[in-house]
Amino acid sequence: MRATPLAGPTSIRPCSFTPSPLPCSADVVIVGAGIIGLSIAWRALEVGKSVTIIDPRPASGASFVAGGMLGATAEVTFAEAGRVDRLRTARAEWDPFLDDLSRDQGRALPYVSINTVVAGVHRSDQLEIDHLVKFQRSLNLRVEQLGRNELDALTPGLGRAIRQGFLLCDDAAVDNRLILQTLLDVIQRRDASMVIDVVEHLERRDGQFVITTSSGVITCEHAVIATGAAPALNSSISLPHIHPVAGVILRLKARPSTLQITTTIRAIVNGRSCYLVPRSQGELVLGATSVERGYDLAVKAGEVHQLLDDARVVFPSIDEYEIIDAEVGLRPTTLDHHPIVEDLGEGLIVALGHYRNGFLLAPSTARRVIELLQKP
Numbered sequence: 001m002r003a004t005p006l007a008g009p010t011s012i013r014p015c016s017f018t019p020s021p022l023p024c025s026a027d028v029v030i031v032g033a034g035i036i037g038l039s040i041a042w043r044a045l046e047v048g049k050s051v052t053i054i055d056p057r058p059a060s061g062a063s064f065v066a067g068g069m070l071g072a073t074a075e076v077t078f079a080e081a082g083r084v085d086r087l088r089t090a091r092a093e094w095d096p097f098l099d100d101l102s103r104d105q106g107r108a109l110p111y112v113s114i115n116t117v118v119a120g121v122h123r124s125d126q127l128e129i130d131h132l133v134k135f136q137r138s139l140n141l142r143v144e145q146l147g148r149n150e151l152d153a154l155t156p157g158l159g160r161a162i163r164q165g166f167l168l169c170d171d172a173a174v175d176n177r178l179i180l181q182t183l184l185d186v187i188q189r190r191d192a193s194m195v196i197d198v199v200e201h202l203e204r205r206d207g208q209f210v211i212t213t214s215s216g217v218i219t220c221e222h223a224v225i226a227t228g229a230a231p232a233l234n235s236s237i238s239l240p241h242i243h244p245v246a247g248v249i250l251r252l253k254a255r256p257s258t259l260q261i262t263t264t265i266r267a268i269v270n271g272r273s274c275y276l277v278p279r280s281q282g283e284l285v286l287g288a289t290s291v292e293r294g295y296d297l298a299v300k301a302g303e304v305h306q307l308l309d310d311a312r313v314v315f316p317s318i319d320e321y322e323i324i325d326a327e328v329g330l331r332p333t334t335l336d337h338h339p340i341v342e343d344l345g346e347g348l349i350v351a352l353g354h355y356r357n358g359f360l361l362a363p364s365t366a367r368r369v370i371e372l373l374q375k376p
C-alpha cells in the first residue's frame with residue numbers, strides 16, 4: 001500500500017512511503033520518524049546496519065509543520081549562549097548532509113534561502129535586536145548591518161516602518177517537507193522497514209531490546225528513541241522527560257504577479273517574533289507562536305490573527321496571498337531546553353528534546369548517534 005497524496009499544492013501533500021510489516025529483528029530499531037529519526041535511519045543504513053523505524057504517523061508532526069530554518073545565529077539568544085558552538089557546528093554539518101543526500105537521491109537539494117534578514121518594526125523592537133546582535137557579534141557570529149536600500153535589494157517589499165536591519169550571514173533554511181520526503185525515499189531504497197504502529201512497551205531481556213507493538217514483537221541490538229514531543233513510551237527503563245511547546249505555522253501562496261520573498265525574514269513586531277521563510281513556487285511559511293498548552297493541536301483563530309497581523313506589517317504584500325495550510329507543531333523540549341543525545345546504557349540511545357532546532361541539529365545528532373551505535 002502506498003499513501004495517496006492529496007490533490008493541492010505540492011508542499012501540503014503528506015509525505016509518501018511504503019509501509020512494511022514488523023520484522024522479527026533488526027540491528028537498530030528507531031522509534032520515531034520525524035527529521036531526527038529519519039536522519040539517524042539514513043546514516044545507520046549507510047554504515048551497514050539493518051534498520052526498522054516505528055511510528056504511527058511517519059514524517060508528520062513538528063517536522064512536517066516546521067519552517068526548516070537553520071538558525072545557528074538567530075537562535076543564539078542570551079539564555080542560549082552556552083550552546084553557540086553546538087549550533088555553529090550543527091550548521092556546518094548541513095553542507096555535507098545536503099551533498100550526501102543529493103548524491104543518494106540523484107538530484108540536487110538546494111537550500112531555500114542561504115542567509116536571513118532580521119529587522120525590528122518599532123523603535124523598541126529595533127533596540128531589542130541591536131542589543132542581541134551586539135551580543136551575537138561578541139560570540140563571533142557573522143552579522144552585518146543593513147540600511148534600507150540594502151534591505152530593499154535583498155528583500156523587496158518590506159513594510160515602510162522598517163528602516164534598518166541585519167544580515168545573519170550563516171542562517172540558511174531548507175524545505176522541510178522536501179527533506180523529509182527525500183529521506184523517506186532513500187531509506188526505503190536502502191531497505192529500511194517503515195512500520196506504522198505504536199510502541200506499547202520496551203524492555204531489555206537476554207542481552208537485547210524487546211519492543212512490543214500492537215502488531216507484534218521485534219528484537220534489536222540497539223534501540224533509538226526519537227519520539228519528538230510524543231507522550232513518553234511505556235518502558236521498563238526510565239527515559240528523559242519531554243514536554244511540548246506548541247507553535248502555529250501558516251503556509252501561504254503568492255497570487256500571480258504578487259511580490260515574493262527569496263530570503264528568510266525574521267522580525268520583531270511590538271515585542272513579538274515572527275518569521276517568513278521562502279518556498280518554491282511562490283509559497284512561504286509564516287511562523288510561529290510559542291505556547292505551552294500540552295498536546296492541543298487546535299489552530300486557534302487568535303493565534304492566526306496575531307501571526308497575520310504581524311506579518312503584514314513586515315511584508316504588506318502578504319495580504320494578497322492565499323492561505324493554503326495552518327497547523328500546530330509541537331516542539332519537543334527538555335526541562336532546560338537542551339537536547340539529550342546519549343546512550344542510556346547497553347545500547348538504548350535517546351535523541352530527544354531538539355526544541356526549536358530539530359532541522360538545524362538533525363545532521364549532527366545523526367552523526368553523534370552513529371558514533372554511539374559503533375562504540376565497541
Ligand code: GLY
Nearest residue numbers: 247287288356357
Ligand atoms: N525554529 C523556529 C521555531 O521553533 O519556531
